[in-house]
Amino acid sequence: MSVASGADVQNDIGIMADSSKTSTRSCEPSHSSWEDMDNVPGSKDSSPQPDLSPKKLESENNLGGPTFFPPLYQQRYCFIQQTLKEKKCKHVVDLGSAECTIIRWMVDVPSLEKIQLVDLDRQTLETNKWRIKPWTFDYLQKRERPLEVEILCGSATRPDSRLRGCDVVTMVEFIEHLVDLDLKDVIFAVFATLRPKIVVMTTPNYEFNHLFPGPIRFRHWDHKFEWTRPQFESWCKEICERYDYQVEFSGIGSPPDTEMHCGYCSQAGVFTRNLISDESQKDLTSDYERIAESIFPHKDKDELDPDTRFGYELQYSINILSRDPALMSDNGDIHIPLNNLFNFKKVASHCQNNIQSLRMYLEKNGYSVQADCVVIPDPEDNPQEESLEDYGGIEDIC
Numbered sequence: 001m002s003v004a005s006g007a008d009v010q011n012d013i014g015i016m017a018d019s020s021k022t023s024t025r026s027c028e029p030s031h032s033s034w035e036d037m038d039n040v041p042g043s044k045d046s047s048p049q050p051d052l053s054p055k056k057l058e059s060e061n062n063l064g065g066p067t068f069f070p071p072l073y074q075q076r077y078c079f080i081q082q083t084l085k086e087k088k089c090k091h092v093v094d095l096g097s098a099e100c101t102i103i104r105w106m107v108d109v110p111s112l113e114k115i116q117l118v119d120l121d122r123q124t125l126e127t128n129k130w131r132i133k134p135w136t137f138d139y140l141q142k143r144e145r146p147l148e149v150e151i152l153c154g155s156a157t158r159p160d161s162r163l164r165g166c167d168v169v170t171m172v173e174f175i176e177h178l179v180d181l182d183l184k185d186v187i188f189a190v191f192a193t194l195r196p197k198i199v200v201m202t203t204p205n206y207e208f209n210h211l212f213p214g215p216i217r218f219r220h221w222d223h224k225f226e227w228t229r230p231q232f233e234s235w236c237k238e239i240c241e242r243y244d245y246q247v248e249f250s251g252i253g254s255p256p257d258t259e260m261h262c263g264y265c266s267q268a269g270v271f272t273r274n275l276i277s278d279e280s281q282k283d284l285t286s287d288y289e290r291i292a293e294s295i296f297p298h299k300d301k302d303e304l305d306p307d308t309r310f311g312y313e314l315q316y317s318i319n320i321l322s323r324d325p326a327l328m329s330d331n332g333d334i335h336i337p338l339n340n341l342f343n344f345k346k347v348a349s350h351c352q353n354n355i356q357s358l359r360m361y362l363e364k365n366g367y368s369v370q371a372d373c374v375v376i377p378d379p380e381d382n383p384q385e386e387s388l389e390d391y392g393g394i395e396d397i398c
Contacts, residue, residue: 066211072253072265076172076202077105079252083270084109087198089168093118095156095186096174099128107138107147107296115149116163122153122291129292136316139297139304147296154288157185159194161284168198173266176203176223191243191271193283199245199271205229208255208265229263236269245271310350311365317344322376332378335370338362 068075080102084092088111094102097117106115117132119125132149154160156174169190175183190199206226209216218226227235229249236247251264304312321327321341322334329335338355342348351357359369368375 066256066265068253068265073101073173075252076266077102079202079250079268080170080172080200081105081109083198083200084112084168087168089198090114091166092116092168092170093163093166093194093196094170094172095119095190096171096177097151098124100125100131100151101128102170102172103132103149107143107149110144113145113147114166115147116166117149117151118154118156118163118288120153120155122289125151125153125291132292132294134294134296136312136319139312140309140316143296143298146298148293149296150293151291152288153291157182157189158285158287159189160288161286162288163194164284166194166196168200169194169196171199171201173202173204175201176225176227179224187239191239191245195243195273197273200268201271202252202266202268203227203232205232205251205263205265205267208253208262211255211259211262227267229267232267232269236271240271244274246274247271310346310361313344313346313350314341314361317341317347318374318376334376334378335373336376338369338372338374341374 070078084106089109090111091114092106092112093116094106095118097119098121100117103115103117106112117125129151132151150162152160152162171186171190175186178186190196204219204223204226206228209219209226212219233249236249239245240247248270250268250270251266252268253265255262255264318336318341321336324334327334327336338358341358342351342353347358351361355372359372362369362374
């Protein structure tokens with residue numbers, strides 16, 4: 001499989017690809033068939049027919065060979081989170097957000113006041129817009145600063161005026177999905193038009209790929225290129241020279257001890273603008289469509305009244321208990337004995353350990369109560385249910 005040479009990378013900010021094609025994650029929706037990929041350099045191999053489902057989240061653990069725990073996508077998000085914390089960023093724009101799963105890592109950055117998630121795939125954004133809603137936990141443990149989260153549908157090649165003033169742009173495993181022309185346009189949009197103080201991008205390290213079984217190939221059917229470390233570093237340095245930035249290189253996903261020469265599975269570049277006062281943000285459009293927005297609770301707001309706060313405490317307790325597989329019935333519904341809820345001190349205190357009082361509150365607020373149990377519908381039928389398990393994972397790895 002061929003990849004662009006270092007000299008090719010230095011010739012321009014683009015890549016060696018067929019620029020007559022477009023990426024499904026950037027400019028206009030692609031109408032080309034899978035067979036059309038034969039014309040893209042490096043795309044010919046004997047890999048199986050790809051999964052063309054809307055699900056875009058890529059996992060190296062599915063490729064065989066080295067596995068990562070936590071999964072590599074979580075480690076990438078943790079890397080982004082730590083960078084945002086270190087830089088004390090206030091306004092972040094994430095390009096190529098797809099399922100918006102990065103949001104739970106970003107809302108844990110105390111300094112952030114605005115998060116904008118951008119992708120061209122409207123269907124995927126609509127399906128996953130529930131992810132930006134505050135969780136019960138967010139009402140119980142309020143942020144110090146206000147936070148606005150927004151999902152925008154539009155092209156990364158034509159930045160919208162609503163992105164004005166961002167101090168950081170993130171691109172997580174995004175650039176390799178872009179063909180040459182789109183990549184050039186995105187780089188110009190970010191570094192010349194938006195000109196944030198910080199830009200963070202990650203992309204696969206092609207040198208790592210021989211550790212996966214089978215012929216050496218790209219990791220995902222939609223990748224237009226994958227670069228070695230010298231190629232990526234040369235390309236990044238060209239960006240710095242052209243747009244007056246500095247870059248530091250890092251990586252995510254350590255190789256086996258015997259393969260340290262391969263480098264990390266994903267390579268990362270953190271760009272910092274040299275001219276802090278140079279905030280040239282012209283030629284912005286108003287083409288983006290707002291898919292959803294959320295305002296997160298924070299401590300400057302009035303405190304919740306006792307009854308509302310108890311409602312959140314109760315929901316939080318139910319969410320935790322509903323994770324017990326022993327409480328699942330044959331039809332998938334969760335049956336939580338009311339007595340179990342009294343194991344939570346705030347629930348027991350509010351209801352004075354009175355089951356009838358708890359039952360009345362639950363029924364009044366729309367819960368189903370059967371035979372001294374609160375019944376929670378099958379979680380598989382409620383994909384928007386927040387995942388305490390996922391949230392715990394964030395704290396574990398970051």
